[in-house]
Amino acid sequence: MASSTLTSSSTPPADPGTQKRPRPRGPKRTSDSLMGILAKIVLLGFVDAIAVFVMFQLVASGEWLILAISVIVTAAINWIYLRRDGLPAKYLAPGVFFLLLFQVFVMVFSTYIAFTNYGDGHNSSKADAIASIQLSAQERVPNSPQYPASVVEKGGDLYLLVTAPDGAVKLGGNDQPLQDATATATGPTGAATAVDGYTTLDFAELLQRQQQIADLKVPISDNPEDGSLRTADGSTAYVYKPKLSYDAAADTFTDTTTGTVYHDSGEGTFAAADGKELATGWKINVGLDNFTRAFTDPNLQGPLLQVVLWTFAFALLSVASTFALGLFLAIVFNRADLRGKKIYRVLMILPYAFPAFLSGLVWSGLLNPEFGFINNALLGGADIPWLTDPVLAKVSVLVVNLWLGYPYMFLVCTGALQSLPEDVEEAARMDGAGAWRIFRAIKLPLLLVSLAPLLISSFAFNFNNFNVIYMLTGGGPRFDGTTFDVGGTDILITMVYKIAFGAGTGRDYGLASALAIIIFIIVAVVSALSFRQTKSLEEINR
Structure with missing residues (x-):
């Protein structure tokens, strides 16, 4: 017993550093509810x-x-x-x-x-273009048989229910060639007038939808060369066949009335020897042609240069004016002894609370030369062309954008001023520096360190400020000597919009996309250079 006790008591205690410590357990995984x-x-x-x-x-x-x-x-x-x-x-x-x-x-x-010619007349494949040409360039076949017809409707679309000369009843629509159908009602002559699942239009409805009925072209079969049925009065249909015959082997169209042959021009169109092109083409890759055209086309080169210069001027002047006014108001309403400054601050940001596009429309009415409030009420009936004169229109755009933009600068400048250290300003006052010297040498440099990124983003925003331009002036007044709908107050983004969505020369998505890429490159380069300058500004103020 003693030996046992001695042995156990002589065993050295375990080193605490070698003892195994319990592993910390993470949160127990719970199953989803x-x-x-x-x-x-x-x-x-x-x-x-x-x-x-x-x-x-x-x-x-x-x-x-x-x-x-x-x-x-x-x-x-x-x-x-x-x-x-x-x-x-x-x-x-x-x-x-x-x-x-x-x-x-x-x-x-x-x-x-x-890098394509995608746009009006070039928005699909070559096969679709061939089918469209055959369907659109049609004329009535002389002495073609008459098809007693009724116009029926289903799901808002119109269809022709016709009775062929051999007595067969057929039904078809713009995108549905004629198919056999079973008539549920016939007229006095035995022609089909109704079919299950479709509603037959009465005389009053035919008159109301006359244009839709005239535009109804029902292919006779899947082959466009077989022609189509068309009706002018909704009661009798005639056969129309394409006057342009397509030769698949030669890949040419031939005008059956004049004998003119149209070949594949290699530019997404069928063209004759004299350069005349068929209206419908197809989408192809054109490489750098859109970028080259933007800078070399005489119809576009001059207006584009003026738009680029005005875009830079508009963006720079907008940032400078809104920042100057916003900073001035922020300093004025940041005085500690000013009473009611909360109310003033709320009033200052009211223009920021309204949507920009609505404000643009309101200002467009106020500046109207004929019945606008500014000319008639404030200026005693003066006839000042605020929105139609090239210079005054630019001034109007800058003033309206100043009214819309200064509240944002007022807010950010107020926050930046309140974050500046007060001891630096107090030390400068003790050294005898005046208010202007304190602002120029202390406050403004410190403000620019924190506000420079916001000024850069404001430049990028105004560079693409679509709303104020389009809603106020629509880009006008329009330039002379160009078929493009481009004007004196257009900036690049509004010019791209007009080119893309049709005005003057129609929709040209390829050219518009090329200009959009140019805009992206310009903004990216200017932003990169500006941010690099911002870094040097931070190093100076350290």
Whole structure:
């Protein structure tokens, strides 16, 4: 017993450094709640249902690349949200997805369009262009048989229900060639007048929708060379065939009335030997032609140069004027002994509370030369062309943009002033510095360090300030000597909008995309240089 006690007592105590310490345990993993699982199933089911629907449409249209991307994205979404781990990915996935969809994809697609001739008359494939030419260039076949017809409607679309000379009843629409149908009612002559699932238009409805009926062209078959049926009165249809005959072997169109032959010009159109082109073309890659055209086309070169210069002037003057007024008001209403400054500050930011496009429309009415409030009420009926004179229109745009922009600068300058150290200003006063010297040598440099990035972003915003230009002047007054609808107050973004969405020369998405890329490059270069200057400003004020 003693030996045992001795042995146990002589055993050296264990070194605390060698003892195993209990492992710190992280938070216990908890399983998802029942409501969370149900919400996940419902949301994923909704997303998958939409994805499957889209995939079926892509299969039908043969868009295999987009189909593959859709499958990969759908699989990735399910993998991210069905696994237990990967919590950061579950939060980052929506943001990354929408970034890729609304930013990266748009930029990539715009870049692709900039290298094509995509626009009015060049918006589809060559096969579609050939079919469109054959369908549009049609004339009535002399002595063609008459087809007793009735105009029927389904889902808002119009169709022709006709009875062929051999007594067969057929039904077709603009995008649906004639097909056999079973009449449910006939007229006095035995011609079909109604069919199941369609509503027959009465005489009053025919009169109301006369233009739609005149535009109705029903292909006789899938072959455009067979012609189509058209009706002027809704009761009798005639056969129309294309006057331009297409030779697939030679890839040419021949005008059957004049004998003129139109060949593939290599520029997305069919052209004759004298240079005359058919109206409908197709989309092709044109390389750098759109960029070259922007700077070499006499019809565009002059207006583009003036627009670029005015865009820079507008952006710079807008930033300078709004910053100067905003900073002045911020200093005035930042005095500690000023009574009611909260009320004044609220009044100062009221223009910022109204949508810019509505303010532009209101100012457009106020500045109207004929019945505007400014000319009639404030100036006693003066006839001052605020929006139609090239110089006054620019001044009006700058003044209105100053009214819209100074509240933002007032807010940021007020915050920056309140963050400046007071001891520096007090030390300068003790050294005998006046108010102007304190502002110029102390406050302004310190303010520019914090406000320079905001001024750069304000320049980029005004460089693309679409609302105030388009709503106030519409870009006018228009330049002379050009077919483009471009004017003295147009900036690059409004010019791009007009070119893209049709004014004067029609829609030209390729040229508009090329100009949009030029805008991006200009803003990126100016911003990069400005931020580099901001870094040097920070080093000076350290």
